[in-house]
Amino acid sequence: MKTLGKLFILLAATMASTLLLAAPFKNGDRMTVGITLHPYYSFVANIVGDKADIVPLIGAGYNPHNYNPLPDDMKRAQSLDVLVVNGIGHDQWAFEIMEASGGLEVPYIYANDAVSLIPVAGAADTSVNAHTFISTITAIQQVYEIARQLGTHDPANAEEYLRNSRAYATRLRKLKAEYSQQISKLDASNFRAATMHGAYGYLMQEFGLQISAVIEPRHGVEPTARQLAQTIDEIKAAGVNVLFAEKFFAGKLADTIQKETGVKMFSFSHISDGEFSPELFENEMRYNLESLKAAIESTIP
Amino acid sequence: MTTSTIQIVTPNQRKWETVLLVAALVALVVSTGTYVETYGLEEKPQEILDWQISSFSGLQGVDQAIYNELIVAADEVNWLVYYNGYWPEDKDFQDGLLSPFYRDLSWEHNGSLTWTLKNVIQEGEAQGLTLYHGSGGTIENQGAFLLVIDHKHAGSAQIMATNIWWHPDRNAPVPETSKVASLVLHGWKQVIPYQGRDELERLNAG
Missing domain, CATH: 3.40.50.1980 (Nitrogenase molybdenum iron protein domain)
Structure with a gap:
């Protein structure tokens, strides 16, 4: 009986190792x-x-x-x-x-x-x-x-x-088509936007919109006081009326800019936060497109 | 109470010190320069020929936007041919919401180009060319586009080679022939994208 048990274990082990060898993945x-x-x-x-x-x-x-x-x-x-x-x-x-x-x-x-x-x-x-x-x-x-x-x-x-x-x-x-239809009904002739991160060029390009200025060309690197003053001047000169901050951006810098320039603040998602899920990309893109639509609406006289 | 005295110590070879320091600095700069010149990594720029234009640094504004949609659409055109068995036409593009053909906001902002399918130009039984011509844009400085799909049959498989051409005149007509020489002669430029694989090569070289 003991020998039979050993044989069974040996057979099972051989079968398992054969299966593992045949398996195409780790x-x-x-x-x-x-x-x-x-x-x-x-x-x-x-x-x-x-x-x-x-x-x-x-x-x-x-x-x-x-x-x-x-x-x-x-x-x-x-x-x-x-x-x-x-x-x-x-x-x-x-x-x-x-x-x-x-x-x-x-x-x-x-x-x-x-x-x-x-x-x-x-x-x-x-x-x-x-x-x-x-x-x-x-x-x-x-x-x-x-x-x-x-x-x-x-x-x-x-x-x-x-x-x-x-x-x-x-x-x-x-x-994209859903928001394209909604946005196309809006008068975007006064929409002039700046972003607080240079990440949104592809997003704006696919809606035929332009970014006039980027406040923080490198993510995580805040502008110095001098750069900020220069950017505020640039925003004023460019006639920018909308500024997109990061979704979870601490508002101090944004508030200063809003106060100094009078631009309206909105936010974009960088799609790099939250739990991983199959729906995350679509949900965050929808957030971005809602934000874009609201920003354009805010510029209609 | 103690008194202190100050003693000034001068270098032994005072007059040579400055000369030696300058000489050492010059030697350092020259040797570093020579090393970098000889062994330094050279960032090789993407090669763009006279009859080509870069989508990254050559095309601007709406032309760049249209190109970036067209390069994705080319992939989908091939899918549609594979699944439907015919070259997609305007109705297919509208049903499939396929930019830059689909008439939505970005199409409008990008100059409302008119796209026409110039049907398969047979060059023999085993191969042909299919052209999608986009022209007549409403924006003053924009160009015209030509999506050229070269398809060959190899047994049961079909091999597609896609090229995108751009013309600075937004009303440039579709050329009679789509041979490279003819396109170039008529002012068309082949668009060369700067793709992820190019950037990866640059990053790896650095």
């Missing part, structure tokens, strides 16, 4: 997709549906602009089959984490590979705007790129990934 039959920024969670979730697992490389509450890798990140990195990155300056810390975890062999999906980039609006130099995830059009292009690449890593579900990506893209187009 965690078995399901691919584990790592993501860096919040929008990429939503994109991947809508592409893979229930066919793969998604692991954010860092926790939800951290600021991705100035993130310092933690030991837990390394553990998560080791479980990934593939990692989706912005790759053009917004998540450089991801490469540090992967290197530190010895996970360099994990293939990357560069979401922006085919995205046509634009310079940061209002900035003195022509540096690249890495915020391609705050716009429906550039989001759609990234969704297609991610879906194509995920399909090459998981051929069994490739067709479904592409089908899902098209359905998601259609939803994003409908969101």
Whole structure:
């Protein structure tokens, strides 16, 4: 009886190891997709549906602009089959984490590979705007790129990934069209906007709107008193009547500007806060479009 | 009570000190310059030929906006051909809300271009060209666009190569032939995007 038991255990162990060897992914039959920024969670979730697992490389509450890798990140990195990155300056810390975890062999999906980039609006130099995830059009292009690449890593579900990506893209187009219709009924001839972060160029471009000035061309770097005074002068000179702050921006600086210039204050979401969820991108974009609509309405005499 | 005395100590080789310091500084600057020149990483700018234009630094305002929508639409046109079996027309674009063809706010702000499908120009059974021509914009300084899809059949698969061309004259007519030489001759410029992969290359080089 004892021998039979040993044989059974041996057989079970052999079967288990065979299954593991045959499994195409680290965690078995399901691919584990790592993501860096919040929008990429939503994109991947809508592409893979229930066919793969998604692991954010860092926790939800951290600021991705100035993130310092933690030991837990390394553990998560080791479980990934593939990692989706912005790759053009917004998540450089991801490469540090992967290197530190010895996970360099994990293939990357560069979401922006085919995205046509634009310079940061209002900035003195022509540096690249890495915020391609705050716009429906550039989001759609990234969704297609991610879906194509995920399909090459998981051929069994490739067709479904592409089908899902098209359905998601259609939803994003409908969101844009919904607000486009509403905004088109408004008189935007007096709308002259400045933003407090150079992130919103793609968003404004897809509605045919312009940003006249950026108060804080680099996120997290507050202007000096001299720069602020200069910006206030520029806002006055440009005739800007609307200023978009960050959604969770501490209002002191904004209040000073509002008081000094008389501009009306609104806010945009950078889509890099809150819990990771499939709906987050659409919800935050809706917030941005509501804000844009309200801002235009406020400029109608 | 104690008294203190001040003694001034002069360098042993006073007259040489300044000369040696300047010489050391010059040597440092020259050697650093030589090292950077020899081993320093050179940031290679994107190569744009005379008959091309950069979407990043060449196209401005509405032209850049239209281009960025068109490059995404090109992807979707290929999808529509794949699923529907025909080249999408205006109705398909309106139903699918597909910018820059879809007549919404950004279309209006971007000059309300008129888009026409210049149907498949057969060049033989196995290949052809399909053109989407956007012109007649209402904004004074905007240009005209041409989305050129070169499609070839390889067995059961269809290979699509997409190119976008821009003309500084917003009323530039659709060319009779879409051969590169002919387009260039008629003032069209091929738009070269600065894409994520280009930026990644630049970042990796740095």
